Structures are given as structure tokens and as C-alpha cells.
Amino acid sequence: xAGVTQTPKFQVLKTGQSMTLQCAQDMNHNSMYWYRxxxxxGLRLIYYSASEGTTDKGEVPNGYNVSRLNKREFSLRLExxxxxxxxxxxxxxxxxxxxxxxxxxxxxxxxxx
Amino acid sequence: AxxxxxxxxxxxxxxxxAVTLDCTYDTSDPSYGLFWYKQPSSGEMIxxxxxxxxxxxxxxxxxxxxxxxxxxxxxxxxxxxxQLGDSAMYFCAMxxxxxxxxxxxxxxxxxxxx
Numbered sequence: 269x270a271g272v273t274q275t276p277k278f279q280v281l282k283t284g285q286s287m288t289l290q291c292a293q294d295m296n297h298n299s300m301y302w303y304r305x306x307x308x309x310g311l312r313l314i315y316y317s318a319s320e321g322t323t324d325k326g327e328v329p330n331g332y333n334v335s336r337l338n339k340r341e342f343s344l345r346l347e348x349x350x351x352x353x354x355x356x357x358x359x360x361x362x363x364x365x366x367x368x369x370x371x372x373x374x375x376x377x378x379x380x381x
Numbered sequence: 382a383x384x385x386x387x388x389x390x391x392x393x394x395x396x397x398x399a400v401t402l403d404c405t406y407d408t409s410d411p412s413y414g415l416f417w418y419k420q421p422s423s424g425e426m427i428x429x430x431x432x433x434x435x436x437x438x439x440x441x442x443x444x445x446x447x448x449x450x451x452x453x454x455x456x457x458x459x460x461x462x463x464q465l466g467d468s469a470m471y472f473c474a475m476x477x478x479x480x481x482x483x484x485x486x487x488x489x490x491x492x493x494x495x
Contacts, residue, residue, distance in 0.1 A: 299481050308390075310472060310487040318481045326482060358426065360483075369416060370483055372426035 270294050274359045274373035281349040281380045289344040291359030299362050300342035304355040349380040387486035394463045402458040402489045404473030412478035415456040420470040463493045
């Protein structure tokens, strides 16, 4: 079972470059999430999509855009990367129940020089 | 306001001993869920245990148990009989009813020594 698949696993960008992080889940989950993880700060929510066709801002949305392409896929775009966006990015998904756990992808380590 | 607080940046325990990782939370919602995740050095996020606010008993999953004290708003993770493989970051998280978001604490790094 693939679960939640993120690509790429590693990426190095120069300041000002753009890129899209891809995420796909095969569990027929309604909700999908993008988090970033920085040392000492835990995981912070960037954007989430409660269902296909909807997206909402999380705690730290500035500098990012998202697209819920279909029920399976939720992408995160950095239009003009900044060094402050150097982080580990996690995609996650969950089913209908509000109290259900999140299933996480394996993460993307992004460095912006 | 900080929703989830983990006050222990690092904890040390000897193999086979029990360890408690602290987590306090803040919510006015009577219905919520509390989660613990483990993140080993490989980086993946592994779900450990879940406690619902209306659950009458503390959750247990193998060597993991959750010491849920609702009045104190604490949800401490207890790991019994620590193993070397328990060395990892541990995150507490909460979701309130009506919100799809899971809010995480800053984590506790646990080191288990032989």
C-alpha cells in the first residue's frame, strides 16, 4: 500500500526560483494537508483541503499556493522561493471522521540558497 | 495562544525503564482528540496513540499509554520498558471538533541509552 506519496524527496533551489511539491494519496481520503517542520517549532500547517474543491489557509500560508487537483492529489507551490522557506515539508491525509489520525508522506527536504 | 505545549525539549532514559513525555493543551471545545506521533531519525511520522475527550479510559497501545487528565488539560505519553528503538522525536497534537486541522506541539526528543 502506497498511502501518501510525496515528490521530490530532496530539492535545492536558488532564491527566487519556483517549484511545486506533489502529493498523492490512494486511501480515498477527503482531507489533505501541507505542513512544514522547522527545528524547535514542531509541525506548522501551511494549507489544507477539507474536501475536493476547497482549500484553506493554515498558520503559515504566506509565500505558498496550493491546488487540490482532484481527490487524490494536493500540490504545494512556491512561486518565488526564499531562504526562510528552507524546511522539511510533509503532506498528510485523513478520512471523514473528525477524530481520525493523519497519514503522512515521507517528507520533502527543501533548501533555498 | 499556544494550543499544545510540550515543555521538555529533551529527555533521557535508560533501556527497560519507563518514561513520561509531557503534553498540555488549551481548548474550550468539549469535544476534541489528542494524538501522539513518533518521528525517528529517518524522518517519517508514525502514529502512536489517540485519546478522545469523551473516552472514559486512558488509551493504551502496547507499550504506549496516554495519561489523560482532563481537568488539568494534560495528555502525557507513557512509554513502558523503553527500548533503544524508542529514541526519536515525539509530538503531541490536538484536533478540535469542527476543525479539520491537527495542531502540533514543538516536540520532545527522547534518547534511550543502553
